[in-house]
Amino acid sequence: MSHENYMMWMSLDLDGALGGTQRAALRQHVRTCASCAVVWERMNLIDRTLAVQPEASPRIDLTARVMARVAAHETQRRWYPWFLVLLAGILTAAVISVALPLAIVLLGLYKPLLDLPVVATLIGYASEGIAIVRVLAVIGGRDAGRGFTYLTTDPVALAVVITALSLAATWIGMRETIKTMRSSEPSRQIA
Amino acid sequence: MEHEQQLIAQVVTGDQDAFAELVETYQRSVYNLTYRMLGEAGEAEDAAQEAFLRAYQHIDRYDASRPFKTWLLSIASNYCIDKLRKRRLTWLSIDEPLPPHPALHSPEGDPEDMALIDERQAAVQAMLAELAPEYRAAVILRYWYDMSYQEIAELLDTTESAIKSRLFRARQALSDQLQPGSAARLIVAVEGV
Numbered sequence: 001m002s003h004e005n006y007m008m009w010m011s012l013d014l015d016g017a018l019g020g021t022q023r024a025a026l027r028q029h030v031r032t033c034a035s036c037a038v039v040w041e042r043m044n045l046i047d048r049t050l051a052v053q054p055e056a057s058p059r060i061d062l063t064a065r066v067m068a069r070v071a072a073h074e075t076q077r078r079w080y081p082w083f084l085v086l087l088a089g090i091l092t093a094a095v096i097s098v099a100l101p102l103a104i105v106l107l108g109l110y111k112p113l114l115d116l117p118v119v120a121t122l123i124g125y126a127s128e129g130i131a132i133v134r135v136l137a138v139i140g141g142r143d144a145g146r147g148f149t150y151l152t153t154d155p156v157a158l159a160v161v162i163t164a165l166s167l168a169a170t171w172i173g174m175r176e177t178i179k180t181m182r183s184s185e186p187s188r189q190i191a
Numbered sequence: 192m193e194h195e196q197q198l199i200a201q202v203v204t205g206d207q208d209a210f211a212e213l214v215e216t217y218q219r220s221v222y223n224l225t226y227r228m229l230g231e232a233g234e235a236e237d238a239a240q241e242a243f244l245r246a247y248q249h250i251d252r253y254d255a256s257r258p259f260k261t262w263l264l265s266i267a268s269n270y271c272i273d274k275l276r277k278r279r280l281t282w283l284s285i286d287e288p289l290p291p292h293p294a295l296h297s298p299e300g301d302p303e304d305m306a307l308i309d310e311r312q313a314a315v316q317a318m319l320a321e322l323a324p325e326y327r328a329a330v331i332l333r334y335w336y337d338m339s340y341q342e343i344a345e346l347l348d349t350t351e352s353a354i355k356s357r358l359f360r361a362r363q364a365l366s367d368q369l370q371p372g373s374a375a376r377l378i379v380a381v382e383g384v
Contacts, residue, residue: 011359015333017340042366046318050334053315055219056226058236062218065236066243067211073244074207 001029006036007043014047083177086170125156132157195259202250210250214243217260220336221267227331228271228324230316238274242267257345264336265346268328275324318365326361329354 009026012018018026030040104110113119132154195216201209221242226235245266246253253262319327328347332338340351347354 007363008355008359011362012355014362015340015358017355039363039366042369043362046362046365046369049311049315049318050330053335055223055335056232056235057219058222058239059232060236062222062236062239062243063211063214066214066218066240067207069240069244070207070210070247073248074205 003033003036007039010040010043014043079177086173090170129156129160133160196255199250199253199259202247210247217263220260221263223335224264224267224331225271227319227335228268228327229274230320238271239267242270245270261342261346268347272324272328321368322361322364326357326364329357330361333358
Protein backbone atom coordinates (compact mmCIF):
# COMPACT_ATOMS: atom_id res chain seq x y z
CA MET A 1 0.00 0.00 0.00
CA SER A 2 1.27 3.51 -0.84
CA HIS A 3 2.19 6.25 1.65
CA GLU A 4 -0.68 8.32 0.19
CA ASN A 5 -3.15 5.63 1.24
CA TYR A 6 -1.71 5.56 4.76
CA MET A 7 -2.08 9.34 4.92
CA MET A 8 -5.73 9.01 3.93
CA TRP A 9 -6.11 6.52 6.79
CA MET A 10 -4.49 9.06 9.14
CA SER A 11 -7.15 11.60 8.22
CA LEU A 12 -9.94 9.05 8.69
CA ASP A 13 -8.46 7.97 12.02
CA LEU A 14 -8.47 11.57 13.27
CA ASP A 15 -12.21 11.67 12.51
CA GLY A 16 -12.76 8.34 14.27
CA ALA A 17 -13.77 6.74 10.98
CA LEU A 18 -11.09 4.06 10.67
CA GLY A 19 -11.77 0.40 11.47
CA GLY A 20 -9.77 -1.47 14.13
CA THR A 21 -7.74 -3.61 11.71
CA GLN A 22 -6.83 -0.64 9.56
CA ARG A 23 -5.91 1.41 12.62
CA ALA A 24 -3.55 -1.31 13.81
CA ALA A 25 -1.96 -1.48 10.34
CA LEU A 26 -1.56 2.30 10.32
CA ARG A 27 0.12 2.30 13.73
CA GLN A 28 2.47 -0.47 12.59
CA HIS A 29 3.36 1.45 9.42
CA VAL A 30 3.98 4.73 11.27
CA ARG A 31 6.41 2.91 13.61
CA THR A 32 8.49 1.71 10.70
CA CYS A 33 8.20 4.61 8.18
CA ALA A 34 10.02 7.81 9.15
CA SER A 35 8.34 10.08 6.54
CA CYS A 36 4.83 8.91 7.48
CA ALA A 37 5.71 9.32 11.17
CA VAL A 38 6.48 13.02 10.54
CA VAL A 39 3.19 13.52 8.66
CA TRP A 40 1.27 11.67 11.40
CA GLU A 41 2.81 13.85 14.08
CA ARG A 42 1.99 17.05 12.14
CA MET A 43 -1.57 15.96 11.38
CA ASN A 44 -2.10 15.23 15.06
CA LEU A 45 -0.71 18.63 15.99
CA ILE A 46 -3.06 20.38 13.55
CA ASP A 47 -5.97 18.27 14.78
CA ARG A 48 -5.30 19.16 18.43
CA THR A 49 -4.93 22.83 17.56
CA LEU A 50 -8.17 23.07 15.61
CA ALA A 51 -10.10 21.00 18.13
CA VAL A 52 -9.64 23.55 20.92
CA GLN A 53 -10.46 26.75 19.03
CA PRO A 54 -13.21 28.93 20.51
CA GLU A 55 -16.24 30.22 18.60
CA ALA A 56 -15.82 33.81 17.40
CA SER A 57 -18.52 36.30 18.43
CA PRO A 58 -19.64 39.34 16.43
CA ARG A 59 -18.47 42.70 17.79
CA ILE A 60 -21.85 44.24 16.99
CA ASP A 61 -25.53 43.50 17.49
CA LEU A 62 -26.11 41.49 14.34
CA THR A 63 -29.83 41.08 15.02
CA ALA A 64 -30.48 44.84 14.89
CA ARG A 65 -28.54 45.22 11.66
CA VAL A 66 -30.14 42.21 10.00
CA MET A 67 -33.63 43.40 10.97
CA ALA A 68 -32.89 46.90 9.59
CA ARG A 69 -31.99 45.28 6.29
CA VAL A 70 -35.07 43.05 6.40
CA ALA A 71 -37.28 46.14 6.94
CA ALA A 72 -35.59 47.96 4.04
CA HIS A 73 -36.05 44.88 1.87
CA GLU A 74 -39.76 44.72 2.73
CA THR A 75 -40.26 48.43 1.88
CA GLN A 76 -38.43 48.00 -1.38
CA ARG A 77 -40.42 44.88 -2.24
CA ARG A 78 -43.71 46.69 -1.59
CA TRP A 79 -42.89 49.81 -3.58
CA TYR A 80 -40.73 48.46 -6.36
CA PRO A 81 -43.56 47.50 -8.81
CA TRP A 82 -45.15 50.93 -8.34
CA PHE A 83 -41.82 52.57 -8.86
CA LEU A 84 -41.40 50.70 -12.16
CA VAL A 85 -44.89 51.66 -13.33
CA LEU A 86 -44.23 55.27 -12.43
CA LEU A 87 -40.89 55.25 -14.18
CA ALA A 88 -42.41 53.70 -17.30
CA GLY A 89 -45.17 56.34 -17.27
CA ILE A 90 -42.71 59.20 -16.91
CA LEU A 91 -40.51 57.83 -19.68
CA THR A 92 -43.47 57.36 -22.00
CA ALA A 93 -44.70 60.90 -21.31
CA ALA A 94 -41.20 62.26 -21.88
CA VAL A 95 -40.84 60.43 -25.20
CA ILE A 96 -44.28 61.55 -26.37
CA SER A 97 -43.70 65.16 -25.35
CA VAL A 98 -40.52 65.26 -27.41
CA ALA A 99 -41.48 63.02 -30.33
CA LEU A 100 -44.95 64.39 -30.96
CA PRO A 101 -44.05 68.08 -31.48
CA LEU A 102 -41.03 67.00 -33.51
CA ALA A 103 -43.16 64.83 -35.77
CA ILE A 104 -45.73 67.57 -36.17
CA VAL A 105 -43.13 70.13 -37.13
CA LEU A 106 -41.08 67.81 -39.35
CA LEU A 107 -44.11 66.47 -41.21
CA GLY A 108 -45.55 69.98 -41.62
CA LEU A 109 -48.75 69.04 -39.81
CA TYR A 110 -48.86 72.08 -37.59
CA LYS A 111 -50.78 74.28 -40.08
CA PRO A 112 -53.75 71.95 -40.59
CA LEU A 113 -53.60 71.11 -36.87
CA LEU A 114 -53.94 74.74 -35.91
CA ASP A 115 -57.14 74.90 -37.97
CA LEU A 116 -58.71 72.08 -35.93
CA PRO A 117 -61.30 73.42 -33.46
CA VAL A 118 -60.04 71.16 -30.61
CA VAL A 119 -56.48 72.47 -30.98
CA ALA A 120 -57.72 76.05 -30.98
CA THR A 121 -59.68 75.30 -27.81
CA LEU A 122 -56.63 73.71 -26.15
CA ILE A 123 -54.46 76.70 -27.02
CA GLY A 124 -57.15 78.90 -25.56
CA TYR A 125 -57.14 76.87 -22.35
CA ALA A 126 -53.37 77.05 -22.14
CA SER A 127 -53.43 80.83 -22.51
CA GLU A 128 -56.20 81.00 -19.96
CA GLY A 129 -54.16 78.75 -17.61
CA ILE A 130 -51.22 81.10 -17.77
CA ALA A 131 -53.53 84.03 -17.11
CA ILE A 132 -55.04 82.18 -14.13
CA VAL A 133 -51.64 81.55 -12.61
CA ARG A 134 -50.93 85.25 -12.93
CA VAL A 135 -54.24 86.16 -11.31
CA LEU A 136 -53.66 83.64 -8.53
CA ALA A 137 -50.32 85.17 -7.85
CA VAL A 138 -51.97 88.55 -7.51
CA ILE A 139 -54.83 87.30 -5.36
CA GLY A 140 -52.40 85.22 -3.30
CA GLY A 141 -52.55 85.98 0.38
CA ARG A 142 -54.83 89.02 -0.12
CA ASP A 143 -57.92 86.92 -0.62
CA ALA A 144 -57.23 83.23 -0.12
CA GLY A 145 -60.93 82.34 0.21
CA ARG A 146 -61.83 83.80 -3.16
CA GLY A 147 -58.77 82.15 -4.70
CA PHE A 148 -59.85 78.77 -3.36
CA THR A 149 -63.40 79.19 -4.69
CA TYR A 150 -62.01 80.17 -8.06
CA LEU A 151 -59.73 77.16 -8.08
CA THR A 152 -62.49 74.69 -7.28
CA THR A 153 -64.90 76.11 -9.82
CA ASP A 154 -62.56 76.65 -12.76
CA PRO A 155 -61.52 73.36 -14.45
CA VAL A 156 -58.37 74.77 -16.05
CA ALA A 157 -57.08 76.28 -12.81
CA LEU A 158 -57.85 73.01 -11.05
CA ALA A 159 -55.98 71.06 -13.74
CA VAL A 160 -52.93 73.31 -13.34
CA VAL A 161 -52.88 72.79 -9.57
CA ILE A 162 -53.41 69.01 -9.83
CA THR A 163 -50.59 68.72 -12.38
CA ALA A 164 -48.25 70.67 -10.11
CA LEU A 165 -49.18 68.50 -7.13
CA SER A 166 -48.73 65.31 -9.19
CA LEU A 167 -45.28 66.38 -10.32
CA ALA A 168 -44.30 67.21 -6.76
CA ALA A 169 -45.63 63.85 -5.51
CA THR A 170 -43.76 62.01 -8.27
CA TRP A 171 -40.55 63.76 -7.35
CA ILE A 172 -40.92 62.97 -3.63
CA GLY A 173 -41.90 59.36 -4.39
CA MET A 174 -38.88 58.79 -6.62
CA ARG A 175 -36.54 60.39 -4.12
CA GLU A 176 -37.87 58.20 -1.25
CA THR A 177 -37.75 55.04 -3.35
CA ILE A 178 -34.14 55.66 -4.34
CA LYS A 179 -33.31 56.39 -0.71
CA THR A 180 -34.92 53.10 0.39
CA MET A 181 -33.12 51.11 -2.31
CA ARG A 182 -29.79 52.58 -1.23
CA SER A 183 -30.41 51.83 2.44
CA SER A 184 -31.12 48.16 1.67
CA GLU A 185 -27.64 47.65 0.20
CA PRO A 186 -25.07 45.83 2.42
CA SER A 187 -23.67 48.40 4.75
CA ARG A 188 -21.82 48.52 7.98
CA GLN A 189 -23.01 51.98 8.83
CA ILE A 190 -26.63 50.96 9.57
CA ALA A 191 -27.06 51.94 13.19
CA MET B 192 -37.41 22.35 17.77
CA GLU B 193 -41.17 22.63 17.64
CA HIS B 194 -40.93 26.26 18.68
CA GLU B 195 -38.39 26.83 15.92
CA GLN B 196 -40.70 25.33 13.28
CA GLN B 197 -43.47 27.53 14.62
CA LEU B 198 -41.23 30.59 14.26
CA ILE B 199 -40.35 29.62 10.69
CA ALA B 200 -44.03 29.23 9.85
CA GLN B 201 -44.61 32.73 11.23
CA VAL B 202 -41.73 34.14 9.16
CA VAL B 203 -43.31 32.65 6.01
CA THR B 204 -46.41 34.72 6.75
CA GLY B 205 -44.26 37.86 7.08
CA ASP B 206 -43.71 38.01 10.84
CA GLN B 207 -40.45 39.94 11.26
CA ASP B 208 -40.35 39.52 15.06
CA ALA B 209 -40.24 35.75 14.61
CA PHE B 210 -37.32 36.14 12.25
CA ALA B 211 -35.53 38.40 14.74
CA GLU B 212 -35.77 35.58 17.29
CA LEU B 213 -34.18 33.15 14.83
CA VAL B 214 -31.38 35.63 14.08
CA GLU B 215 -30.76 36.09 17.79
CA THR B 216 -30.50 32.32 18.25
CA TYR B 217 -28.13 31.63 15.38
CA GLN B 218 -26.15 34.84 14.96
CA ARG B 219 -23.08 33.49 16.74
CA SER B 220 -22.95 30.23 14.78
CA VAL B 221 -23.37 31.99 11.45
CA TYR B 222 -20.87 34.68 12.34
CA ASN B 223 -18.26 32.17 13.51
CA LEU B 224 -18.53 30.38 10.16
CA THR B 225 -18.20 33.58 8.11
CA TYR B 226 -15.33 34.78 10.27
CA ARG B 227 -13.43 31.50 10.01
CA MET B 228 -14.06 31.43 6.25
CA LEU B 229 -13.18 35.06 5.46
CA GLY B 230 -10.70 35.80 8.24
CA GLU B 231 -11.68 39.44 8.77
CA ALA B 232 -14.23 40.64 11.31
CA GLY B 233 -15.88 43.43 9.27
CA GLU B 234 -16.22 41.30 6.18
CA ALA B 235 -17.54 38.43 8.29
CA GLU B 236 -20.22 40.69 9.81
CA ASP B 237 -21.38 41.77 6.36
CA ALA B 238 -21.40 38.17 5.15
CA ALA B 239 -23.42 37.03 8.18
CA GLN B 240 -25.97 39.82 7.56
CA GLU B 241 -26.20 38.82 3.92
CA ALA B 242 -26.70 35.15 4.82
CA PHE B 243 -29.58 36.01 7.17
CA LEU B 244 -31.16 38.32 4.60
CA ARG B 245 -31.00 35.59 1.95
CA ALA B 246 -32.54 33.13 4.41
CA TYR B 247 -35.39 35.60 5.00
CA GLN B 248 -35.93 36.19 1.28
CA HIS B 249 -36.00 32.46 0.49
CA ILE B 250 -37.60 31.10 3.66
CA ASP B 251 -40.31 29.45 1.53
CA ARG B 252 -37.60 27.19 0.04
CA TYR B 253 -36.56 25.85 3.45
CA ASP B 254 -37.10 22.11 3.77
CA ALA B 255 -38.56 21.51 7.24
CA SER B 256 -37.16 17.95 7.31
CA ARG B 257 -33.64 19.39 7.66
CA PRO B 258 -32.38 21.32 10.70
CA PHE B 259 -32.79 25.06 10.23
CA LYS B 260 -29.25 25.66 11.50
CA THR B 261 -27.81 23.42 8.76
CA TRP B 262 -29.79 25.33 6.13
CA LEU B 263 -28.58 28.66 7.47
CA LEU B 264 -24.98 27.50 7.59
CA SER B 265 -25.21 26.19 4.04
CA ILE B 266 -26.34 29.65 2.85
CA ALA B 267 -23.51 31.30 4.78
CA SER B 268 -20.83 28.86 3.57
CA ASN B 269 -21.96 29.07 -0.08
CA TYR B 270 -21.90 32.86 0.15
CA CYS B 271 -18.38 32.81 1.61
CA ILE B 272 -17.10 30.30 -0.96
CA ASP B 273 -18.46 32.51 -3.77
CA LYS B 274 -16.91 35.57 -2.18
CA LEU B 275 -13.53 33.88 -1.81
CA ARG B 276 -13.67 32.68 -5.41
CA LYS B 277 -14.52 36.15 -6.68
CA ARG B 278 -11.82 38.00 -4.87
CA ARG B 279 -8.31 37.11 -5.81
CA LEU B 280 -7.29 34.84 -3.02
CA THR B 281 -4.51 36.31 -0.97
CA TRP B 282 -2.30 33.46 0.01
CA LEU B 283 -0.97 34.41 3.36
CA SER B 284 2.14 32.81 4.63
CA ILE B 285 1.91 31.19 8.03
CA ASP B 286 4.71 33.59 9.00
CA GLU B 287 2.50 36.60 8.19
CA PRO B 288 -0.60 35.90 10.26
CA LEU B 289 -3.88 37.79 10.04
CA PRO B 290 -4.72 40.07 12.94
CA PRO B 291 -6.60 38.13 15.61
CA HIS B 292 -10.34 38.56 16.06
CA PRO B 293 -11.16 41.29 18.61
CA ALA B 294 -14.01 39.27 20.17
CA LEU B 295 -11.64 36.40 20.88
CA HIS B 296 -9.52 38.55 23.16
CA SER B 297 -9.86 38.07 26.84
CA PRO B 298 -11.31 41.37 28.12
CA GLU B 299 -9.19 41.25 31.21
CA GLY B 300 -6.12 39.38 32.15
CA ASP B 301 -2.44 39.09 32.00
CA PRO B 302 -0.97 40.86 28.93
CA GLU B 303 1.22 37.81 28.40
CA ASP B 304 -1.82 35.54 28.28
CA MET B 305 -3.54 37.91 25.85
CA ALA B 306 -0.47 37.93 23.64
CA LEU B 307 -0.52 34.13 23.68
CA ILE B 308 -4.20 34.07 22.71
CA ASP B 309 -3.45 36.48 19.86
CA GLU B 310 -0.61 34.28 18.76
CA ARG B 311 -2.81 31.17 18.70
CA GLN B 312 -5.64 32.87 16.84
CA ALA B 313 -3.30 34.38 14.30
CA ALA B 314 -1.67 31.01 13.68
CA VAL B 315 -5.03 29.28 13.24
CA GLN B 316 -6.46 31.91 10.88
CA ALA B 317 -3.26 31.90 8.85
CA MET B 318 -3.51 28.11 8.58
CA LEU B 319 -7.11 28.34 7.34
CA ALA B 320 -6.21 31.09 4.87
CA GLU B 321 -3.85 28.65 3.19
CA LEU B 322 -6.68 26.36 2.18
CA ALA B 323 -8.91 26.49 -0.91
CA PRO B 324 -12.47 27.65 -0.01
CA GLU B 325 -14.06 24.18 -0.31
CA TYR B 326 -11.38 22.59 1.90
CA ARG B 327 -11.62 25.43 4.38
CA ALA B 328 -15.40 25.03 4.67
CA ALA B 329 -15.04 21.28 5.32
CA VAL B 330 -12.41 21.85 8.03
CA ILE B 331 -14.46 24.56 9.76
CA LEU B 332 -17.63 22.48 9.77
CA ARG B 333 -15.73 19.45 11.07
CA TYR B 334 -13.88 21.20 13.89
CA TRP B 335 -16.08 24.11 14.97
CA TYR B 336 -19.47 22.48 14.43
CA ASP B 337 -18.46 18.89 15.10
CA MET B 338 -20.38 17.72 12.03
CA SER B 339 -20.24 14.22 10.59
CA TYR B 340 -19.15 13.51 7.02
CA GLN B 341 -22.79 13.09 6.07
CA GLU B 342 -23.84 16.42 7.59
CA ILE B 343 -20.99 18.29 5.93
CA ALA B 344 -21.77 16.61 2.61
CA GLU B 345 -25.43 17.65 2.82
CA LEU B 346 -24.53 21.16 3.81
CA LEU B 347 -22.01 21.60 1.00
CA ASP B 348 -24.17 19.70 -1.46
CA THR B 349 -21.66 16.99 -2.24
CA THR B 350 -20.90 13.36 -1.36
CA GLU B 351 -19.43 11.84 1.80
CA SER B 352 -16.42 10.51 -0.11
CA ALA B 353 -15.76 14.04 -1.44
CA ILE B 354 -15.76 15.33 2.13
CA LYS B 355 -13.36 12.59 3.29
CA SER B 356 -11.11 13.56 0.42
CA ARG B 357 -11.36 17.31 1.14
CA LEU B 358 -10.52 16.81 4.80
CA PHE B 359 -7.60 14.59 3.89
CA ARG B 360 -6.28 17.09 1.31
CA ALA B 361 -6.73 19.95 3.76
CA ARG B 362 -4.82 18.14 6.51
CA GLN B 363 -2.14 17.12 4.06
CA ALA B 364 -1.76 20.71 2.82
CA LEU B 365 -1.58 22.04 6.36
CA SER B 366 1.02 19.50 7.46
CA ASP B 367 3.06 20.10 4.29
CA GLN B 368 3.21 23.80 5.07
CA LEU B 369 4.00 23.32 8.72
CA GLN B 370 7.50 24.70 9.15
CA PRO B 371 9.53 24.14 12.33
CA GLY B 372 8.85 27.73 13.54
CA SER B 373 5.10 27.59 12.98
CA ALA B 374 4.94 24.08 14.40
CA ALA B 375 6.46 25.42 17.61
CA ARG B 376 3.81 28.16 17.70
CA LEU B 377 1.08 25.58 17.30
CA ILE B 378 2.54 23.46 20.08
CA VAL B 379 2.36 26.54 22.30
CA ALA B 380 -1.19 27.08 21.10
CA VAL B 381 -2.27 23.57 22.02
CA GLU B 382 -0.46 23.30 25.28
CA GLY B 383 -1.43 26.79 26.35
CA VAL B 384 -5.15 26.06 26.24
